[in-house]
Amino acid sequence: MPDDLFRKILDGLPLGIYLCDTQGEILYMNDVYAEIIGAAKDDLVNRNIVNVLPKTRALSVMQSGNEEIGDLCVIGEGEGKKTTIVNRLPLRDDDGMIVGMVSLCLFRNPTELKALTERVEQLDSRVSFYRRRMQSALSVRYTLDNILGESKPLLFAKNRLRNYAQTSFPVLIQGPTGTGKELFANALHATSPREDGPFVSINCAAVPIELFESELFGYAGGAFSGASKDGKVGLIELADKGTLFLDEIGDMPLAAQAKLLRVLEEKTVYRVGSSKARPVDFRLVAATNRDLLQIVQQGTFREDLYYRISALPLQVPSLAERASDIPIIADALLARMGKASVQISEDAMHLLVAYEWPGNIRELRNALVRATSVSEGQTIRVQDLPPTLQTFCKPQTDGGIGDAGRLQADRDQAPGVQQASGRPVSLYEAGVETEVACILKALEINSGNMVRTAKYLNISRATLYEKCKKYGVRRSK
CATH class of the missing domain: 3.30.450.20 (PAS domain)
Incomplete structure (x- = not known):
């Protein structure tokens, strides 16, 4: 020079x-x-x-x-x-x-120097603040202790979760909507050796198709019109040394599926618009309420990706399959709503337990929100529950029971109904008798076959066995 x-x-x-x-x-x-x-x-x-x-x-x-x-x-x-x-x-x-x-x-x-030192300290404080915010945003909200209940289907799922947590393989969580699949994903991360790492989640159904790849994989500066000149870190990179949770994976675009499969196989990620491979180390947990094999056959989900993520399946039981847990869950939901002092009457609890809950825990929560909003006093009564809860044990197939399981509480009448003898019977007794009649009739129609009977009643086999044990129903041989 x-x-x-x-x-x-x-x-x-x-x-x-x-x-x-x-x-x-x-x-x-x-x-x-x-x-x-x-x-x-x-x-x-x-x-x-x-x-x-x-x-x-x-x-x-x-x-x-x-x-x-x-x-x-x-x-x-x-x-x-x-x-x-x-x-x-x-x-x-x-x-x-x-x-x-x-x-x-x-x-x-x-x-x-003092001015610079103060400025550095301010910047360091802001960096620490944002680091804590990021760590909080990327940390789990639930653990195994938040999964309430002691029913056999739930305990089986929790035990399976503990076993899976100690591995590093992908886990596919399946179950109906509202059963708490995200809660199980959080608990899986919190129980795993990666618990101190980030927990990054994305709902595949909530992100527009045109933005999905840039959100998941990130993008390089100037990769497309409107892109930040500094680029963007994708969720996969954020999940490094932690867990990536893909909720509703069945709704992931096909193009992104191919890229995700490559990431899982090569342990590297390429940002959109970049040829630089970035190594990543994360555990994939996916969830869906859809039949992935069916959408594989429809051509909207890659078969190779399905087999890559489904080695460790975890089935979350529906609320109907764990009906005995409903009192515990209901109390916990009331406490979370700030209504811990509110009680549920015996008749109302019977309806909650007997109802099939197609919307699962999410529907139960909504029912309790309505009940606490319209109830007078500190006790939830039958008339405070949504009308849909007053119908249960109604098969969806023809040739059997029809509306025999329908039970409707009339708000304008006094509690209790009249038997043919004129003796008043409580709503609880009426409900039990009607439900037992439904089960006995269904068993008779299906020659005592429990699998066909459960399908006929539109409930799980575990729920059918539970109800038969509870009411002392024996199938004829």
Whole structure:
């Protein structure tokens, strides 16, 4: 580099700089340092630094060969005295011999350093704040303790979850809508060795197709019209060392499916518009309420991706399959709504347990929201529940029971109904008798076959066994 260009670069720096040889003769000084000293630089060059700065440590640095960083340097005396912060560095030739020294004046006074320090501290505080926010946003909200209930189907699912959590293979969570698949995904991450890593989730059905790939894989700067010049980190990269949860994976666009399969196989991700491979290490958890094999046959889901993600299937039981858990879940939902003091009457609880809950826990929550909003007092009664809950055990097939299982509570009448004998019977007793009649009739129609009977009643086999045990129903052989 030509000397004149080198000098122009040094002159343009906002730092004060001077160089001297081993005798202390000033070889170069820029305008900033000359201004600090209070003289023209042409008058300072070729003078001895000791004559310019009597208290200089330049000679000491060259004698010891040790650099001095962040030293306070006092220039001048009296009212013109200035305190600066300097770095002094010995200069060596190719043989390691000291041939001079360079002094860098970083701050013209301690106030500048204090201002910079305060600014750095503010920036560090903001970075820490955003880091905590990001960690909070990428952390799980639920653990296994949040999955309430003691029914056999639920305990089986929780035990299977614990086993899966200790592996690193993809998990496919399946179950009807409203059963809590996201809760299970959170609990899986919290129980796994990756619990300290990020938990990143995306609902594949909620992201527009044209934005899906840039959200999942990220994009390079200027990859498309409107893209940020700095690019964007995708959710897969954010999930590094943690878990990526793809909810409603059955709605993922086909083009993105192919790219996801490549990421799973190669453990690298390419941002949209970039040819640079970025290594990633994450555990994939997917969830769906659809039959993936069926949509594979329809051509809207890749068969190879299905087999890649379905090695560890986890079936979340419907609320009807774990009806015995409903009292526990209902109490927890009321407490979460700030209604812990609200009680549920015996008759109302019977309806909650007997109802088939096509919307599962989400529907149960909505029913309790309505009930607490219209109830008078601190007890939820039958008439406070939605009308749909007052119908249960209604088969969807012909040739059997029809509307025999229909039970409608009339708000305008007093509680209780009249039997043929005239003796009043509680709603609970009426419900049990009707439900038992439904089960007995269905068993008779299906020759005691429990599988066909459960299908006929539109309930799971586990629920049928539970109800038969509860009511003492025995199938004829």
